Amino acid sequence: MKSTTTKEAKAKSISYAKWGYIFILPFFLVYAVFTFYPQILTIYYSFFKYFRDGLTWIGPEFIGFDNYKALLTPTAEGTIDILKYFGNTVIMWVMGAVPQFVIALALAVFFTSTRLNIKGQSIMKTVIYMPNLIMASAFSMLFFTLFSTVGPINSLFVSMGIIDKAFDFFFCTISMRTLVALLNFLMWFGNTTILLMAGIQSIDESLFESARLDGASGLRVFFNITMPLLKPIFIYTFITSMIGGLQMFDVPNILSNRTGQPNRTSETMVMYLNNYLGVSKNFGMAGAISVVLFILTAVLSVIVFKTIDRDKD
Amino acid sequence: MNSKNKAAAVKLLILRIFVYAVIIFLCALCLFFFIMLFVNSSRTNSQLQRGFTLIPGGHFFYNLNNAVHDSSINIPRGMLNSLIVAGLSSALTTYFSALTAYGIYVYNFKLKKLAYTFIIAVMMIPSQVSAAGFVKIALELDLDNKLWVLIIPSIAAPAVFFYMHQYLKATMPLEIVEAARIDGSGEFATFNRIVLPIMKPAIAVQMIFSFVASWNNYFLPAILLTKPGKKTVPVMIAQLRSADYSKFDMGKVYMFILLAILPVIVVYFILSKSIIKGVTSGSVKG
């Protein structure tokens, strides 16, 4: 008996650690091949001259920081493209995000107020969340057809006498940006409302009650109780929206038919990246833009994690 | 006393009317564009040129027939491609995210903490920033116009992993796993036969979200899928925009858009309750 048993004891252990590695292996393998390696490659080629000219490939040829320098070199018109597109992205994000957060916050407070006791909430939430799931490119195409010079909105406005001939929404900087912002607003305010509602609902109900009994008015309760306690979730939602805004692509790309019209005032950072990746396959310049995007996202992400961490304590 | 009560009641009533008005306006705004889409997809091109109306034109199936048989945009093919990509992606995403989350939640191993921290750290990085390298590899290996290149990467989805991990932490006592071990169940069998059924609600929610995300995905497919037979729906929609739309049958265009978004809308209205619940449960609950 003894000889067999001691052999067995040496042979293996009942530690399950290896199963942990086996279970997470596919994830990390796929991540390494399809995300991590491409990421490294992206950064690598940002230091190379490497693109397609017609059917011939130019490069790869190491050029140091030349791509980055090119990014920051003013064009013939005297603008630095990447700054212009970053500005466009920020402006259009702000135009959508400000109403998005103001209205979402108001709706979240209304929906959770026991005094107002809003009926039909589940239908309302269903309706306002719906645009979030709609294909952004199809939604944009719908906007394009509806707002085009021969579209129904123009004909409605003309028949109502608001304007006397069709207005081209897509060739005016203000209306173009407004439409992009409106679409983004429509797609995201329902989502934000639901997140903020959950945030308010996670606040201990008795805090509101005791504040009311202490004589605080509705606005006072909002500023003294709701907002401070909602802050971590609000910031989290806000920054993730910023990260999303930085990736703005589908809507302006479809609305402007890839041109960023008029005069590239609706061109975003990712559209810029897409232009280099599309036909010319300029991995050098695309890489440099990606690195800039990566750094901007990383900075915002760090802020997100800071807020989550604080939330935990 | 009575008048004070009355004044307060009137004030509350006015506030409520205002709030309802705001909400109903926003709901109407959300619905307006889709109602326009429905209406216009049932009108012929000549009807459409007569201008704005909210009365359906009665030519829904005429437009449907035209759209389905269009010579340049093969929308049935596109929908099939999208269905393949989105269906397989969502299945892989949820299964492997659950597997990874389970591996990190249940087992103790040296790199556990590191693995977890890594996934959380890269969670916010958008796929666009590694797209250049991805496209480069795809071209080099002749993988453009292959649907599976868009499917396989979904095995590693950090955000879905995070959701699954949170779900496991909240609902899965480790004793269940131990009970299964003592019952003689192997580690994979325990995951597939005990844990997956327990995670069903989380898997359902994430499956819907990842299906929708994949169905709507435009950036990378637009770069990689250039052959007509390989295009997915969003790529075809973009193609519609770049065509000279003034020559287009607008009834057909509206029908294309409707077909692109209808599957998601139908699923949404069937499952809206659990989808909306899923929006919040995956977010910040450190």
Added chain:
Amino acid sequence: MASVSLKDVVKIYPQTEKDKKSRKKTNLEVRDKGVVAVQEFNIDIKDKEFIVLVGPSGCGKSTTLRMIAGLEEITSGELYIDGELMNAVAPKDRDIAMVFQSYALYPHMTVYENMAYSLKIKKVPKDEIDRKVKEAAEILDITKYLQRKPKALSGGQRQRVAIGRAIVRNPKVLLMDEPLSNLDAKLRNQMRAELLKLQNRIQTTIVYVTHDQVEAMTLGDRIVVMKDGYIQQIGTPQEVFNHQANTFVAGFIGTPQMNFFEGRLLREGNNYSVQYGNYVVNLSAEKSARLAANNVETMDVTFGIRPEQMVLANEGIDATVEVSEMMGTQSHLHATCSGKDVVVIVPNAGEDSDYSGKSIKLEFSGSVVHVFSKEDGRNLEK
């Protein structure tokens, strides 16, 4: 069905830097390798024996059980089931079954499927599974719930299913980890009696973990009292109750808790007595003989007397009653005696049984005094 032996079994949990900072309030020993949850554990559990591991939380009882189950690795030492070394054998190959504190029923399976799962894995023929599940269900009186899911059952029913799942396989050893602690008091008493009946029926070795000394006393053939990873005493309920190894066991076993007094042990030849203030009680011949055998000299000691073994008298230790708890036929008097709390159980004598605020004198006989070393708390008779 099987014997279980543990030889010098030790469990050490590796300690991270973070643990070192956070884990301040533990009495567990810390070695180079980490925190010692179980110190050299030795026991031979006989076939069909009902062994109860009892102790306060963090004493290592559950860890010991989980090492027997194979859910935790044994750091060092050896575990034998039926004479075979089991250290590296996976739980599924140990032929053991376990009942968990939370029951750990599979929520998506019916009661029947829960009970059949282990047999199904073993590829037992379907009709045999059916027979065995129904037989176990019959024993536990859960036949009518077989098609329900765990969610639709009460706590007591779930508990029966958990036991059913364990016994359906005829395991060599049945392990139970605080199985009754999630039940309310009434159900717990009822299930305790049923567990005894069950053991008679299924005739298997049972290792049972609890923090409740009443459960330990009523269920166990032998009890293992543990604290801070160390075995304090192994013995029958009688032995543990009457001949405690030390003050910890004495205080842990029995409710209300044993009263302790700081007094003096006096030796005159082979006769011993204890002295508290001016009160002196001669120890029984039996006790004296044991103390003499250990050659215990006159010294300061801690001595203990159980509350039910002290009586009110005209002579004895002075105490003042603070609260009197009426418990039906008897009352528990909570008194102070030179600043220390003392509990005495007295029979209720008619109307006049409110002692609150009164001064009393407490007497006890020389056969009920337990004498412990003042330094390390060990029983001087042992």
